[in-house]
Amino acid sequence: MSMEDYDFLFKIVLIGNAGVGKTCLVRRFTQGLFPPGQGATIGVDFMIKTVEINGEKVKLQIWDTAGQERFRSITQSYYRSANALILTYDITCEESFRCLPEWLREIEQYASNKVITVLVGNKIDLADKREVSQQRAAEFSEAQDMYYLETSAKESDNVEKLFLDLACRLISEARQNTLENNVSSPLPGEGKSISYLTCCNFN
Amino acid sequence: MADNLPSEFDVVVIGTGLPESIIAAACARSGQRVLHVDSKNYYGGNWASFSFSGLLSWIKENQQNTDISDECEDWRKLILENEEVISLSKKDKTIQHVEDFCFGDQDSAENVEEAGALLKLPAFGASDADRVAQESEKECTLVENTLAEVESQEPEKATGTEPASTVEGNDPEITSESESSHDAALGESTPETGSAPSESSAQGPKKITYAQIVREGRRFNIDLVSKLLYSRGLLIDLLIKSNVSRYAEFKNATRILAFQEGKVEQVPCSRADVFNSRQLTMVEKRMLMKFLTFCLDYEQHPEEYQDYENSTFAQFLRTRKLTPSLQHFILHSIAMVSETDCSTLEGLQATKKFLQCLGRYGNTPFLFPLYGQGEIPQCFCRLCAVFGGIYCLRHSVQCLVVDKESERCKAIVDHFGQRISANYFIVEDSYLSENTCTNVCYRQISRAVLITDQSVLNTDAEQQVSILTVPPEDVGKPAVCIIELCSSTMTCMKETYLVHLTCPSTKTAREDLEPVVQKLFNLNEEKETENEELEKPRVLWAVYFNMRDSSGVEKKSYDGLPSNVYVCSGPDSALGNDCAVKQAETIFHEMFPAEEFCPPPPNPEDIIYDEDEIAPEESGFSNSPETKPESSTEESSSGDSTAVKKEDNEE
Numbered sequence: 108m109s110m111e112d113y114d115f116l117f118k119i120v121l122i123g124n125a126g127v128g129k130t131c132l133v134r135r136f137t138q139g140l141f142p143p144g145q146g147a148t149i150g151v152d153f154m155i156k157t158v159e160i161n162g163e164k165v166k167l168q169i170w171d172t173a174g175q176e177r178f179r180s181i182t183q184s185y186y187r188s189a190n191a192l193i194l195t196y197d198i199t200c201e202e203s204f205r206c207l208p209e210w211l212r213e214i215e216q217y218a219s220n221k222v223i224t225v226l227v228g229n230k231i232d233l234a235d236k237r238e239v240s241q242q243r244a245a246e247f248s249e250a251q252d253m254y255y256l257e258t259s260a261k262e263s264d265n266v267e268k269l270f271l272d273l274a275c276r277l278i279s280e281a282r283q284n285t286l287e288n289n290v291s292s293p294l295p296g297e298g299k300s301i302s303y304l305t306c307c308n309f310n
Numbered sequence: 311m312a313d314n315l316p317s318e319f320d321v322v323v324i325g326t327g328l329p330e331s332i333i334a335a336a337c338a339r340s341g342q343r344v345l346h347v348d349s350k351n352y353y354g355g356n357w358a359s360f361s362f363s364g365l366l367s368w369i370k371e372n373q374q375n376t377d378i379s380d381e382c383e384d385w386r387k388l389i390l391e392n393e394e395v396i397s398l399s400k401k402d403k404t405i406q407h408v409e410d411f412c413f414g415d416q417d418s419a420e421n422v423e424e425a426g427a428l429l430k431l432p433a434f435g436a437s438d439a440d441r442v443a444q445e446s447e448k449e450c451t452l453v454e455n456t457l458a459e460v461e462s463q464e465p466e467k468a469t470g471t472e473p474a475s476t477v478e479g480n481d482p483e484i485t486s487e488s489e490s491s492h493d494a495a496l497g498e499s500t501p502e503t504g505s506a507p508s509e510s511s512a513q514g515p516k517k518i519t520y521a522q523i524v525r526e527g528r529r530f531n532i533d534l535v536s537k538l539l540y541s542r543g544l545l546i547d548l549l550i551k552s553n554v555s556r557y558a559e560f561k562n563a564t565r566i567l568a569f570q571e572g573k574v575e576q577v578p579c580s581r582a583d584v585f586n587s588r589q590l591t592m593v594e595k596r597m598l599m600k601f602l603t604f605c606l607d608y609e610q611h612p613e614e615y616q617d618y619e620n621s622t623f624a625q626f627l628r629t630r631k632l633t634p635s636l637q638h639f640i641l642h643s644i645a646m647v648s649e650t651d652c653s654t655l656e657g658l659q660a661t662k663k664f665l666q667c668l669g670r671y672g673n674t675p676f677l678f679p680l681y682g683q684g685e686i687p688q689c690f691c692r693l694c695a696v697f698g699g700i701y702c703l704r705h706s707v708q709c710l711v712v713d714k715e716s717e718r719c720k721a722i723v724d725h726f727g728q729r730i731s732a733n734y735f736i737v738e739d740s741y742l743s744e745n746t747c748t749n750v751c752y753r754q755i756s757r758a759v760l761i762t763d764q765s766v767l768n769t770d771a772e773q774q775v776s777i778l779t780v781p782p783e784d785v786g787k788p789a790v791c792i793i794e795l796c797s798s799t800m801t802c803m804k805e806t807y808l809v810h811l812t813c814p815s816t817k818t819a820r821e822d823l824e825p826v827v828q829k830l831f832n833l834n835e836e837k838e839t840e841n842e843e844l845e846k847p848r849v850l851w852a853v854y855f856n857m858r859d860s861s862g863v864e865k866k867s868y869d870g871l872p873s874n875v876y877v878c879s880g881p882d883s884a885l886g887n888d889c890a891v892k893q894a895e896t897i898f899h900e901m902f903p904a905e906e907f908c909p910p911p912p913n914p915e916d917i918i919y920d921e922d923e924i925a926p927e928e929s930g931f932s933n934s935p936e937t938k939p940e941s942s943t944e945e946s947s948s949g950d951s952t953a954v955k956k957e958d959n960e961e
């Protein structure tokens with residue numbers, strides 16, 4: 108890892124009901140593809156995209172649910188050590204919006220306190236089928252202290268903005284943390300990944 | 311969810327414990343279509359870990375003896391004439407003798423809510439069993455700032471109704487200004503305004519109240535099984551090989567402790583430890599180094615031990631030039647074997663294993679997963695899902711359907727009455743009904759979990775992960791293995807320690823373990839106690855329970871299981887995880903002899919989509935829904951973007 112060429116590495120995790128377009132958002136952003144082609148997700152754990160923001164290289168590691176949301180069976184460990192969460196619903200699907208509190212509860216339970224959460228209403232290209240108004244979503248996000256954005260993975264509307272703004276946020280957050288040098292609680296990522304732990308043998 | 315479950319798979323796995331999860335991952339990885347279900351609403355079965363409130367509901371559930379009445383058997387009409395059924399158990403009966411104790415003022419916690427519960431929102435999924443805390447919907451005073459975390463950096467947000475803040479914030483401005491009784495209890499901790507907030511055991515532990523434990527409940531990740539990973543054990547090897555290690559983070563166990571003559575002391579085990587030890591004399595240091603060096607390649611020196619091959623390891627140690635204290639260290643804390651039953655060779659082997667694991671990742675042979683052992687099965691489930699495995703918690707299976715003629719299992723019927731067919735079926739032991747298990751003889755594991763206010767051995771370094779073996783008082787009884795976790799393992803709240811006690815059962819868990827708890831901890835509540843008692847860590851809360859140990863049961867002991875149904879056992883009482891990994895690999899290879907077991911998946915980092923110089927607006931987010939992506943998506947076209955770059959795999 109030490110050899111790698113980036114200034115920041117962030118883990119971003121997507122959640123939300125099945126079919127709201129999480130994978131499409133990731134694919135659109137990382138590969139510029141739509142639709143991603145079903146089945147293509149098999150074996151792909153997370154997607155990486157390195158972007159440059161104001162001269163700094165930011166590596167974004169974007170994790171998808173691997174389908175475990177289909178029957179409400181996301182593992183807790185999925186949320187651990189995420190720097191940011193993208194909570195997605197489908198603006199043409201009331202049900203996906205109504206499930207948001209349930210998702211928030213999972214976030215509360217399992218994610219770090221310091222996680223940044225963004226609410227994303229996807230599929231604005233299907234405006235004529237809209238079931239969730241911007242105002243409702245905006246009010247909801249405000250009440251829950253989340254950022255809010257509407258996107259279209261299909262038309263590539265706001266997708267770049269979503270991830271890049273998030274990256275900016277994360278950078279300034281990271282800076283602040285270093286400044287405050289806050290040791291009150293272990294930050295995500297503080298533990299060691301076993302491949303990188305140091306060695307010093309008995310002999 | 312409205313989503314329909316497919317009705318055909320290659321492998322159906324029932325239970326999400328460690329062996330089942332490894333098998334599910336291995337199967338999906340090798341291209342099988344896997345359905346993985348658990349009747350519980352959490353992952354891991356008896357390998358799970360819980361928040362404090364989650365554990366309380368688990369306790370409640372296991373103390374109630376509600377027998378589920380026979381529900382409608384509509385599904386029987388799905389069974390054809392040439393088929394028969396093997397019913398599965400409707401209730402998990404693997405946990406017994408659950409007794410929990412609160413040593414603080416429990417009443418003070420009555421109005422307390424777990425912090426972080428989203429009370430502004432309408433309650434969803436009210437049946438959710440792991441949130442008892444929320445049921446107490448009293449006039450919850452403290453809930454105003456549900457989203458502003460208790461640990462929020464801004465003390466002004468932490469209102470006085472949150473006692474936790476008095477401990478954490480140490481902000482003199484915070485005053486308990488509200489009514490409820492727990493605030494009174496907290497008064498004691500408010501004067502603490504020193505500079506170092508948490509790491510200050512030297513000044514005497516602050517009193518953590520039960521109310522605080524409840525409020526900070528989600529800081530706890532309390533494992534039902536207490537295990538560590540041997541740094542050269544099978545599980546570490548598998549985690550690395552399969553790349554599942556990327557889903558978890560680990561901490562080294564930092565100390566090996568011993569309990570001798572009523573005192574807890576640190577065991578020096580690495581070379582550096584031995585040299586730095588202040589408790590050993592120079593002579594002892596030499597003795598110990600010499601013996602440990604011999605153990606590392608004892609096979610090369612058969613002359614040293616062959617006369618003792620028929621003796622116990624303890625007897626052998628007595629013949630070596632070792633002081634009694636060193637013998638104790640080696641026998642109980644390094645080899646961790648029985649004084650009476652372990653042969654010389656077994657003891658040497660165990661010592662060698664310990665020494666070989668030293669230094670791979672740190673000063674002790676052990677690693678502990680952050681957030682608890684319960685993460686590990688989930689990590690394998692993630693791998694399975696990434697390779698297309700389908701996951702359903704809260705999904706019971708009524709029965710296995712067996713074809714009479716071929717005597718093979720061909721399907722399951724789930725609780726919705728859906729029939730799902732597959733070629734192979736993996737079932738965790740606790741799902742099998744009494745009819746299937748009549749001839750099975752189970753062992754039991756005795757467990758205790760304590761929340762304490764300080765470490766059993768206080769040192770300058772506060773955040774310690776310690777392992778301590780307490781030898782049995784009566785010869786022939788098992789030793790008790792104790793793992794003490796600090797808050798930086800993310801398994802308990804700050805200012806507390808989580809202590810796990812484990813031994814093979816001889817009686818109920820409380821009978822087996824309470825004597826050890828009494829030796830090491832102070833169980834008295836508020837009363838004035840002897841000085842000696844005061845030095846011991848105070849137990850704030852405790853639970854005892856017995857867990858069925860289904861490891862080592864041979865498949866033929868189960869009645870009438872078809873050959874394509876495989877049984878996974880629950881956790882064993884050993885410290886490591888080798889048993890589960892071995893079982894998973896064996897079962898996988900019985901099903902798919904030609905397939906590789908969990909080979910490394912393609913590394914997502916191999917491909918990097920590089921885009922140069924994107925300059926988004928500085929402003930970041932706007933909460934306005936009208937935000938339009940104006941300049942942010944501009945990409946300066948400086949040169950060739952989207953370079954696909956290969957990276958070296960770090961492994």
